[in-house]
Amino acid sequence: MNRKTxxxxxxHEYRISRRKEKSMYVMRHYNEMIHSFNRIVDKLIQQQLHxxxxxxxxxxxxxxxxxxxxxxxxxxxxxxxxxxxxxxHLDEHMAHVYWKPEAVYEGIDxxxxxxxxxxxxxxxxxxxxxxxxxKQELLADDWLVFGKIIRVLAKVAEQRIMNSSILKGKExxxxxGDYTGQLRNVCLIGADNTI
Amino acid sequence: xKYFELVNTPELKYAPKIKNWQTKVEExxxxxxxxxxxxxxxxxxxxxxxxxIFTDIILFPFLLVSPNVKKIIEMHQADCCYRDIILLDxxxxxxxxxxxxxxxxxxxxxxxxxxxxxxxxxQKLREENSARRPVIKSNIFQVRDTLMQHTIISLELAESxxxxxAFGIGLREVxxxxxxxxxxxxxxx
Numbered sequence: 001m002n003r004k005t006x007x008x009x010x011x012h013e014y015r016i017s018r019r020k021e022k023s024m025y026v027m028r029h030y031n032e033m034i035h036s037f038n039r040i041v042d043k044l045i046q047q048q049l050h051x052x053x054x055x056x057x058x059x060x061x062x063x064x065x066x067x068x069x070x071x072x073x074x075x076x077x078x079x080x081x082x083x084x085x086x087x088x089h090l091d092e093h094m095a096h097v098y099w100k101p102e103a104v105y106e107g108i109d110x111x112x113x114x115x116x117x118x119x120x121x122x123x124x125x126x127x128x129x130x131x132x133x134x135k136q137e138l139l140a141d142d143w144l145v146f147g148k149i150i151r152v153l154a155k156v157a158e159q160r161i162m163n164s165s166i167l168k169g170k171e172x173x174x175x176x177g178d179y180t181g182q183l184r185n186v187c188l189i190g191a192d193n194t195i
Numbered sequence: 196x197k198y199f200e201l202v203n204t205p206e207l208k209y210a211p212k213i214k215n216w217q218t219k220v221e222e223x224x225x226x227x228x229x230x231x232x233x234x235x236x237x238x239x240x241x242x243x244x245x246x247x248i249f250t251d252i253i254l255f256p257f258l259l260v261s262p263n264v265k266k267i268i269e270m271h272q273a274d275c276c277y278r279d280i281i282l283l284d285x286x287x288x289x290x291x292x293x294x295x296x297x298x299x300x301x302x303x304x305x306x307x308x309x310x311x312x313x314x315x316x317x318q319k320l321r322e323e324n325s326a327r328r329p330v331i332k333s334n335i336f337q338v339r340d341t342l343m344q345h346t347i348i349s350l351e352l353a354e355s356x357x358x359x360x361a362f363g364i365g366l367r368e369v370x371x372x373x374x375x376x377x378x379x380x381x382x383x384x
């Protein structure tokens with residue numbers, strides 16, 4: 001068994017309980033997140049209106065939540081929230097804004113420090129880069145926690161998008177995934193009884 | 196679009212260190228017409244070290260990239276020339292192929308670095324500087340200031356590298372703005 005696998009095993013239980021706690025924490029602080037998410041949706045709508053007026057964008061067909069691995073490296077923990085007119089990622093058909101859902105990433109740096117201390121009890125010597133590798137695992141968990149509230153966020157966005165004057169398709173797909181990866185269709189907004 | 200500077204990271208602690216690198220290539224050769232005169236392949240010996248990890252990126256003294264990273268860069272930036280560099284660890288006898296890229300370089304841009312964790316202030320700063328933001332079509336390039344050369348990559352390239360699990364990538368988010376000169380601001384294309 002290699003060292004990385006040993007470390008992953010060592011934090012396995014910790015990750016499971018952390019995910020549960022985080023999910024509960026996010027649900028408790030859901031209202032604060034909605035507040036900042038509303039601002040993001042409004043900003044996106046404004047951006048979209050501008051692009052549609054200038055003819056650079058057609059009617060929107062998808063709302064995307066994209067994980068940015070780079071933001072985990074820089075410590076900004078932002079994702080890209082975008083609207084696009086075709087189901088393609090990150091091209092000229094998409095406008096996006098960056099958003100950090102505070103409740104999901106709150107205290108992550110302190111958690112990593114605690115994780116480092118915990119691992120140092122199990123391993124006599126541990127390198128900083130090894131802790132960084134495990135940090136990616138925790139952040140992947142956080143992304144999954146965030147994924148669980150996408151439908152609720154989509155509902156919030158739906159009202160604002162439908163009440164806005166942007167050109168939109170009859171229904172809008174809500175997509176979720178990595179910036180460069182395959183996006184998963186979570187739900188539809190705009191269509192009857194789809195959320 | 197976000198841009199990042201490639202910076203040092205704990206992953207680079209055991210990255211290969213090149214022996215007598217001052218005699219290998221002069222910095223000006225990588226940026227000028229003389230790049231074509233560099234041999235297609237060179238063998239560089241490494242400083243002896245107890246532990247060497249062949250990271251996907253080496254930052255010092257020149258940017259060197261692994262074949263894996265080269266492949267990813269080529270998907271985003273086709274017009275980039277490379278020279279092959281074979282690194283030899285004399286202690287273990289191991290060799291590893293790297294590539295020395297010749298990147299577009301500019302001294303017309305000013306770099307503002309984002310401090311870790313800053314959100315509101317950074318967005319404000321970006322908005323304030325939006326008029327001076329250049330149009331950039333490269334996904335990887337270098338910005339020279341009075342002190343040093345900075346390698347800058349686009350969000351797209353950064354995400355591709357990270358999703359392909361490139362090892363040894365340190366990133367710092369930067370805002371790139373045109374330097375203010377006496378005349379009007381010119382955008383780069």
